[in-house]
Every structure is written in structure tokens, then in C-alpha cells.
Amino acid sequence: MSLQDKIALVTGGSRGIGRAVALRLAAMGALTIINYVSRPEAAQAVADEITQAGGRAEICPFNVADTAESEAAIKKILDAHGRLDILVNNAGITRDGLLMKMKEAQWDEVLATNLKGAFTCTKAVSRAMMKQRWGRIVNISSVIGFAGNAGQSNYAAAKAGLVGLTRSVARELAPRNITVNGVAPGYIVTDMTKDLSEEINDRIRAEIPLGVLGEAEDVAAAVAYLVSDEARYVTGQFIHVNGGMYMG
Amino acid sequence: MAVEEKLIDIIADQLSVDKAKVVPGASFIDDLGADSLDLVELIMAMEEAFDIEIADEVAEKIVTVQDAIDHINKIS
Numbered sequence: 001m002s003l004q005d006k007i008a009l010v011t012g013g014s015r016g017i018g019r020a021v022a023l024r025l026a027a028m029g030a031l032t033i034i035n036y037v038s039r040p041e042a043a044q045a046v047a048d049e050i051t052q053a054g055g056r057a058e059i060c061p062f063n064v065a066d067t068a069e070s071e072a073a074i075k076k077i078l079d080a081h082g083r084l085d086i087l088v089n090n091a092g093i094t095r096d097g098l099l100m101k102m103k104e105a106q107w108d109e110v111l112a113t114n115l116k117g118a119f120t121c122t123k124a125v126s127r128a129m130m131k132q133r134w135g136r137i138v139n140i141s142s143v144i145g146f147a148g149n150a151g152q153s154n155y156a157a158a159k160a161g162l163v164g165l166t167r168s169v170a171r172e173l174a175p176r177n178i179t180v181n182g183v184a185p186g187y188i189v190t191d192m193t194k195d196l197s198e199e200i201n202d203r204i205r206a207e208i209p210l211g212v213l214g215e216a217e218d219v220a221a222a223v224a225y226l227v228s229d230e231a232r233y234v235t236g237q238f239i240h241v242n243g244g245m246y247m248g
Numbered sequence: 249m250a251v252e253e254k255l256i257d258i259i260a261d262q263l264s265v266d267k268a269k270v271v272p273g274a275s276f277i278d279d280l281g282a283d284s285l286d287l288v289e290l291i292m293a294m295e296e297a298f299d300i301e302i303a304d305e306v307a308e309k310i311v312t313v314q315d316a317i318d319h320i321n322k323i324s
Contacts (some may be wrong), residue, residue, distance in 0.1 A: 130289060175285055 003030035003227065009074070011035045011064050011121060012091030014043035016190035017140060020216035021088050022046055028056035028224060030086060033077060037063045064091045064117025065109070074124040083132055086227045087125045089118035089162070090140040096151045096191060107154045111235050113168050114158035115165070117244070124167055126178075135178035136227040139166045140219070141238065143186040147246045159184075163238065170236035179235035183222045186242025188214040209244035251298075253322055258297055259313060262290045272314040298324060 003025060013022040013034035023046065026032040032050060032055060036043035043059040050057035062073035078084055092114045095106035118139055129135025144152055145159025160181060170180035174239055187193060187204050193213070196204070205211060222239040240248050260267040263280050276282040276290065291307045294300070298320055302310075310316050 127289070127292070130285065172285075175283060 003028040004047055006085040007033065007077075007083055008086035008227070009033045009035060009060070009077065009084060009121070009125070010088045010090055011117065012037075013088075014039050014046055014059075016192060017185060017188060017216045017219045018088070018090040019046050020220040021090060021140075022057070023050060023163070023218035024217070024224050025086065025088075025227065026050040026057055027053065028228075031056040033057070034059045035064070035073075035091065036061055038196065040044060063113075064089075065112040067116075067120050070120045071124050074121065075090070078128050084125050084128050085119055085132065085134060086136045088138045088140065088155075088223060088227075089121055090145075091117055091156075092142075092155075092192075094152070094155050096155070098151055099153050102154065102222075108171065110154040111161075113159050114155065115161040118162055118165060122165070122180075123171070126169075126173065129178045130173070130176045133177050134161070135176070136231075137166075137169070137178065137180040138223050139180070139182040139228050140223075141166075141182045141184040143184055143240065143242045143246045146184060146240075164221050166238070167236045177232075178232065179226070179231065181204075181226045181231070181234060181236065183219055183226070183237040183248075184238050184240045184242065184247045184248070185219045186214055186240070188216055188219060188241075190216060204245075207245050208242070210232040212243065214241060214243055250324065252317055254297060255294070255316055255320060256282070256313070258293050259290065259316070262286065263291050270313055272312070272317065274313045275311055276313075277311070300324065 008025045008030040010018050010022045012018040014036035022032050024033050034043045034046050040147045047057040047059050061074055064070050095110050097106055140164045141162045142159040144156045148156050148170055164183045166180050219241050222241050256270045259270050263282050263286055265280050285322055291302050297303055
């Protein structure tokens with residue numbers, strides 16, 4: 001599976017699942033653009049790791065929740081490279097809280113980054129991909145978007161929203177040979193989940209048939225398949241990478 | 249007429265058809281082989297080239313080359 005001559009953009013690519021996806025796409029030969037918002041040093045570290053391994057990488061700061069900023073940044077990428085082949089909408093945040101206590105801002109922030117951000121980036125790359133008659137878009141959802149989770153109604157709504165977005169855009173862009181799919185990770189060891197208590201971790205493990213938490217690389221492997229030429233006949237689909245905890 | 253020539257260039261380029269086929273009476277879908285995505289791209293290309301905004305309800309009524317020419321002439 002080679003992505004030579006392809007250009008990939010991974011939002012939220014400086015750590016966690018996004019980092020693993022960026023490393024994987026770069027290892028497959030793509031010039032990988034690592035988007036980040038708050039940690040330039042982390043993004044640069046990923047880029048350095050890629051270039052030291054002989055790959056090609058760039059870093060690109062913008063906040064996917066900010067439409068104008070995102071559009072301008074993606075336009076700059078398109079102007080500089082003349083194309084964009086792969087978009088991985090990975091950027092995501094959590095602002096957990098029980099519904100009865102959840103503030104409007106918690107809801108809005110999570111929806112703006114996790115759902116609207118994917119819409120914005122997808123829209124911004126769609127014309128270039130249509131012209132190319134080739135494109136791969138992968139949206140990183142979550143098991144929470146399918147199964148729900150107490151304390152994460154905002155996150156679950158955004159991640160479920162990505163499913164509808166994925167399937168609709170898949171239908172719209174299919175005539176131009178652009179596939180739009182998603183990956184729904186289960187409990188993956190990342191910064192986002194590392195602060196969970198040992199007790200909660202034990203409870204989570206009990207619900208996972210395979211008995212262990214996943215690694216970011218497990219998710220990256222699914223993304224690698226979906227962006228490859230081998231997946232040319234797959235669109236509007238979700239791959240669940242969750243150790244069996246939810247079987248969609 | 250400059251506007252008309254520019255428009256014909258855009259249409260020929262966007263729909264990958266010979267300029268000779270882009271005659272006023274030609275329908276984008278029936279005569280020039282456009283699909284709905286082509287029409288969206290064409291409208292966006294026109295917006296960019298002439299620095300205008302074409303509302304969806306207006307775009308829906310642009311079905312022939314002449315419709316496009318008339319619209320551009322009307323607003324510019």
C-alpha cells in the first residue's frame with residue numbers, strides 16, 4: 001500500500017491517534033501535513049520523527065473550530081502543493097459532564113471542534129479532490145458515538161454526527177472517485193484517556209472482549225487501509241476498532 | 249463580447265467539452281453532459297471568475313449557456 005505522490009492532512013496530528021495516523025501515512029510515502037492548535041513542539045516532534053525515518057512532513061497550525069482560520073490554512077496548503085489527496089478529520093476534544101450539569105459552552109465547544117471542524121475541513125478540500133478525481137476522507141468517530149456514554153452526551157452527539165456527515169458526503173462525492181469513511185475507536189491509550197482512574201480502567205477492560213485497551217497504532221492501521229487504493233470500493237463505512245466492546 | 253468569451257472558456261474547461269459545442273442554446277445537462285456536481289462546480293467557477301455570488305435559487309434556473317450569459321450580463 002503505497003501513498004507515494006500523495007499529500008495527506010491529519011487534523012489534531014500532534015499526539016494520540018492523530019500522531020499515530022500521521023506517522024503511518026508518512027511511512028506509506030505520503031507527504032503528511034500535521035495540523036495542531038496548541039502544541040507546536042509536539043507537532044514538530046512528529047514531523048522530525050517522520051523526516052528522520054526518511055519521510056516527508058510539514059506542520060500547520062489552525063483551529064478546526066475556527067472556520068475562517070481553517071479555510072485560510074487549507075487554501076495555503078492547496079496553493080503551495082497544488083493538491084490534497086487525503087484528509088483525516090481527527091481533531092477532537094472532550095468537555096465531559098452529566099447532562100443536568102452540562103453548560104452550553106461545554107456542548108458548543110465539543111460540537112464546534114469535533115463535528116463542525118470536520119465539516120469545515122471536508123468542505124475546504126472537496127473542490128480540489130473533485131478536480132483530481134481522487135480523494136480519501138476518513139473521519140475519526142468513537143465507540144461513544146455508537147453506544148453512548150454517561151457524562152459524554154456532547155462528545156457522543158458530535159461523534160454520532162460524524163457518522164451522518166460521513167455517509168452523506170460519501171454519497172455526494174462518490175461520482176468523483178472520492179471515498180469518505182470513518183473509524184470508530186474504542187478505548188485507546190492516549191492523553192485523552194490516560195487520566196482515567198485505575199478503577200475505571202478495570203471497569204472498561206471488563207467490557208472489552210479482547211481484554212485490553214487499544215493502541216493508537218490499531219486505529220492508524222484501519223485508516224491506512226481506508227486511504228489505500230485497495231479500499232477503492234469502500235465508502236460510507238465505519239471500521240470499529242474497539243476490541244469487540246461494541247459490535248456495530 | 250468579453251464576458252461571453254470568458255464564460256464560454258470557463259464552461260468548456262469545467263465540463264471538459266469542445267468550445268464549439270458551447271453554443272447559447274446548449275443545455276448543460278442534456279447537451280454538454282454535465283451532472284449535478286458539475287453544475288455546482290461550474291457555478292462556483294463562475295462566482296470566482298466574475299467575483300460574484302450566485303444564490304442557490306438563482307443557480308437552479310441556469311440550465312443553458314444562454315441562461316448563464318444572461319445572468320452575468322444582468323448583474324455585472
